[in-house]
Amino acid sequence: DEVTAAVLARHPCALTDERCPAAAAARERRPVLVADLAAAPAAAAHLGVGPGDPVAALVAVPVATEPGGRPAAVIVAASDRPGALDPEAVAFVQHLADVAGVGLEAERREASRREAERRLAEMNVRLEERVRERTADLAAAYRELEAFAYSVSHDLRAPLRALDGFSLALLEDYGEALDETGQDYLRRIRAAAQRMAALIDDLLTLSRVSRREMAVAEVDLGALARQVLADLRAAEPGRRVRARVAGGLTARGDPHLLEVALRNLLDNAWKFTRGREDARITVGARRRGGETVYYVRDNGAGFDPRYADKLFVPFQRLHDAAEFPGTGIGLATVQRIVHRHGGRVWAEGGPGRGATFYFTLPTNGGG
Template sequence: MDYIQQLFNASSFMPHGCCYMWNNALIGLHVISDGLITLAYYSIPLTLIYFVRKRKDLAFDWIYICFAIFIVACGTTHLMEIINIWHSNYWLSGAIKGVTAAVSVITAILLVGLVPKALAVPSPEALRQANRVLQKEIAERKLAEERSQKLNSDLQLKTAQLEAANKELEAFSYSVSHDLRAPLRHIDGFIDLLKAETSTELSTAGQQYLSVISNSARQMGTLIDDLLIFSRMSRAEMQPRPVKMDTLLKESQVEVMRDAEGRTIDWKIAPLPEMRIDETLFRQIWLNLLSNAVKYTRNRSRAEIAVDCIDRGHEYEFSVKDNGAGFDMKYASKLFGIFQRLHRQDEFEGNGIGLANVRRIVARHGGRTWAEAKIDAGATFYFTLPKTL
């Protein structure tokens, strides 16, 4: 309490007016100057506080508060200069200067630590440049999106056109195949009647000609049937489900061996995984590959057929290998095409549709097909299946 009384005690000292010798002009100069400084110092903090309250996004708003306190303290020292002209409150004036000094030092220390952070804040020009770059990127992205949408529309249109063309082609294939079967049946039937009616009148050569015509008609019928199957392969809706490959292969092997009775065939079949596949379609794959292996090894006294499966991480690689006739690898690109054959009909019968079916079915399951071979040294047919379908 004594300290506070001493702080406001002005009786022990002479006021500053004495030093000014109570010169009105000099006193007026100091009063006006310190008064204006005080008003300015008090108005600046109010402006800073208003600014901080309006700009909620300021990164370092606390430093503005420090400046406001510092400036108010400085303004108060000038106010005390006016008061001390008539009242010698030097202890109070000194205390206010002490507070001002403390606030000044603290603000200066905080400002030194703030400078590196403030320098890291982008300048208005840098922000404008970044904004221009961002606007350019947005414009480019919008343009890319428009191009992507246009390409997507074009792709959808072409896909629809391709699907329509495929449907028309499949319908045409089915119609042609279906319409050709009836005339062929008539040809084959009337050839049989003709052979029965003229068995005693035709020469041996004539009978042979009729047999050639009949066999050709039947071969054409088989070709049309296979073409119908090939057409159905692309139209049939897949119905994948878990299937044990070992069981499916065994059933196909039994079916193929019905046409290979009396032959010596050494089968080597590796364990096969369970796969999620369309069982009906995949049965055609094994029947085609195994029947080809049996067919092209029939000139071997001891045929060797091996079925293998290798885990490739994201997919399984299946293979069917034989020691049969093989083929020239320069024609491998034609191997899986429809009606493509690498051997003469009198060497090995066939119509060139089986491997085309294999490729189409495997592709519908998301896999790949290829083959490797050497002439008269056997062939290996490969296909892959992804582990997830």
Template sequence: MTLRESDSGYRELFEENPQPMWVCHRESRRLLAVNEAALRLYGYRREQFLELALDHLNGGETMGDPAATQDQLLRSRQLRKDGSSFQAQLVCHPCQFKGERVQLVLVCEEGNAQQEAQLRDWVVRQGSLLEAAQRELETFSYSISHDLRAPLRHIDGFSRALMDDYGTLLDGQGKEYLTRICQAAEKMSQLIDAMQQLSRVGRAELSLEQVDLSVKAQVISLELKHREPGRRVEFAIEEGVKAEADSKLVRQLLEILIGNAWKFSSKTPSALISFGAVEQQGEKAYFVRDNGAGFDMAYADKLFTVFHRLHRADEFEGSGVGLAIAQRIVARHGGRIWAESAPGAGATFYFTLGSERQSTIDG
């Protein structure tokens, strides 16, 4: 199965399916995905739905056992955006989605017992197909990344050999062509590295521990200053910000967010990059803020899409994969990530970690 076929199959199974469905994280209960049919049923836009607490949909009712490994058939009162409610049968199928332990939930307004049994069987089949499509897509991405390495090395190696051995025979235009070939091969190699990182994040086992995010942010800031000593950037890093997280993954997350802040503030005379934590609706949210180029919030829903860039490559370099990796890391922890910005006014990226649910921020 090709990538296009895998992607098409996923859309047919979930995104374009006429049955309302959504996906929630089994531990944190975060809403991770929703299809168009469910958005029409509940009356929300996608970004609004994914920011909801699960209890809000269920009117405060407990929705089954999150640790259950078998399908659950539940009766629940569901709330729409306009405040109206409806009785629904929810079929909750435990499965894997983007490397996460989730429940695939199919929503059906009140029906009879025969329909419920049919729904249960249908969700089991569709859940298995969805898992298979996700696994095949990840395997494909990883395999093709490896398969592209050898031809890229040949392109780069022979181009450099031509330059070294026959450079004196080439005019300026010929040398320019070879230079561009080498640059393109290097760019492709960087994209492959980024895709492999994205794939690894989805497969890696989480090892949760207490992590000092402030220390990691300080180290990253020093590394950036060492790499570009000519830059004059002020860092404001709140001390003692800690989280229960996977140390390696959260380091990678901060590298991406702080690295982006460093990059997009490169044209700002007095650049300032901040890191800290704030309280957002009873939970701790961490942030990385800069006073750089910023972006138009009209395109915020595309921020975490692979290869989608809001700035031209000749303005700011990058693979277009970093924020997709950041979102995957946050999702692995059962959290969410979002941004606030305006053109020319900098950007602030917020993220939460599902294991950190509290009513106050402990220093």
């Protein structure tokens, strides 16, 4: 050890140095044995080994992190006896070099793994920042758009009221001046104006549903459903509908929004069972996979299940407006309300086989 240290301490040199056994070992990627330094004066001079020095022979072995690869270091072992370093000694130093190479490689890998980890963490932080920024931008843009849609809808109402009012006045005060066709045109103008007003009102409802602050509380969905059904019966006392609302239907959510959602679903159930003698509407809930799935089921006209997703798109309707009137905004409103509660809503049904609308409300604590 002392001998090796002595050689190395005296020995800083360039890889290209022709006289240096260590440089040669590194260059040629193989062990270089100097069996007798006395017989290699250039090397001895280079290493500063003079007469009286305890170094008489040496072997230089490159240390590479992979077999035959670029050396990362050179191990030099020396002896004070010329010719003492036989092939067995060289093999031993080679073995040491191999072990050192494996160690260096492990260290290199660990360092690069740590570096990769550090860079990944840094990238994650930057990515999260960007997602946060983008989300905030999007939310702001969305709010702006919503506010715009709201004010446009709102402002459209006034000219529409004028249109409706003045066409009524025209019909009443100057009706005689017009023939049947003229009066029919006026009536159509009024009907169109009223239909547009209804559309705008629905859009405003949809918009309010998105903008309203949520106030979450314990809600008795069963009581709400019974109230809505009673209203529907009162509005159409001639219809015979068997309605059943399951007991214990509670949820956590915004009471007003949940009422709007239930009202839309029950409106539909009521409307699309119109043609049935034995109309039935059921409101209930099931525990499924740790969450509560609420449903509103009817045995009415049903719909083509291929379009089950389309129903929730604003103004998408699958039924003829003459047979089942509506603007097609009800289910879009339901979907927004359910989404605001972090839930899902979906529909099942078949033509003539009725429809079932399901929804979840994770604010319920069920996940």
